[in-house]
Amino acid sequence: MTAYTATALKSELNERGWRLTPQRETILQIFQDLPKGNHLSAEDLHNLLQAEGHAISLSTIYRTLKLMARMGILRELELAEGHKHYEINQPSPHHHHHLICVKCNKTIEFKNDAILKTGTRTAQKEGYHLLDCQLMIHAICPACQRSLLPM
Amino acid sequence: MTAYTATALKSELNERGWRLTPQRETILQIFQDLPKGNHLSAEDLHNLLQAEGHAISLSTIYRTLKLMARMGILRELELAEGHKHYEINQPSPHHHHHLICVKCNKTIEFKNDAILKTGTRTAQKEGYHLLDCQLMIHAICPACQRSLLPM
């Protein structure tokens, strides 16, 4: 539905003197084909690409993820300790937030249009160019509340 | 003003079979004395403690930060790439959020009571025990928009 095409990516890149490479195109495609609510770590993406026969190096993957996050194409999520996850940055009707259990990392997505509005307004007021806006709720899930494990 | 005392920390720890140590008490004190809006990385804290004559090991600092974040005493902030920052988790009138430039890390704090309400309601609905709730706005600041530096 988003239909952010490779052509659009190309012109955005070229505007800044950058280039559209097959690697970047492939990675964008992967994220667009990802079922809603899914997200990938750098290593997940690397494995997925290899499974599909695309031999894109880890360096390129890290560089591309960072680039696309800074372009506002991907969102960088901190869903577990120690590494980041990425997902397509969807506009309003699909835009969502995360409720995360800090013990087991169980994550629930939820929507709230008011939050994106607040974020947009706040960025605008300060003259910032908005890339992403996410409410992170850190909490302990019902199962972990019952568990007696330390921490 | 918060006046979350060492005694309160002690009983919360003891309830779970844990202990109040001088190290934990000192670290809590540091965060309580921190001017509003300030936050520390593990290394910042380590340096600050050393400057004040407290020789608390880095291991203990990392363990304590994680523990206090999971108790809801501290909030874990992702204000720059590569490492976390921590600040006291203040209740409603002081509770705030961050607007961050992904290029230079310039950060602006802002308040919005509706967000904490949304977070509280969402966690409750799912039976999660709320620890922290923060809206992260990733954006590019005016200065960096003008800059021609890559990325």
Add this chain to the structure above:
DNA sequence: TTGCTTATTGAGAATAATACTTATTAAGGA
């Protein structure tokens, strides 16, 4: 108060995600 159990600490080593380096390749403008 004294002793006992065991959580916690300190020091250093280990881990792991990410960034860096450099020769090579190839995108995009002329």
Add this chain to the structure above:
DNA sequence: TCCTTAATAAGTATTATTCTCAATAAGCAA
């Protein structure tokens, strides 16, 4: 089609954080 230079691959380097383990000291019970 050529030329400039951004991007890639591969491997190495970095660095924040966690882990290991012996030594220490909370907090409970007698």
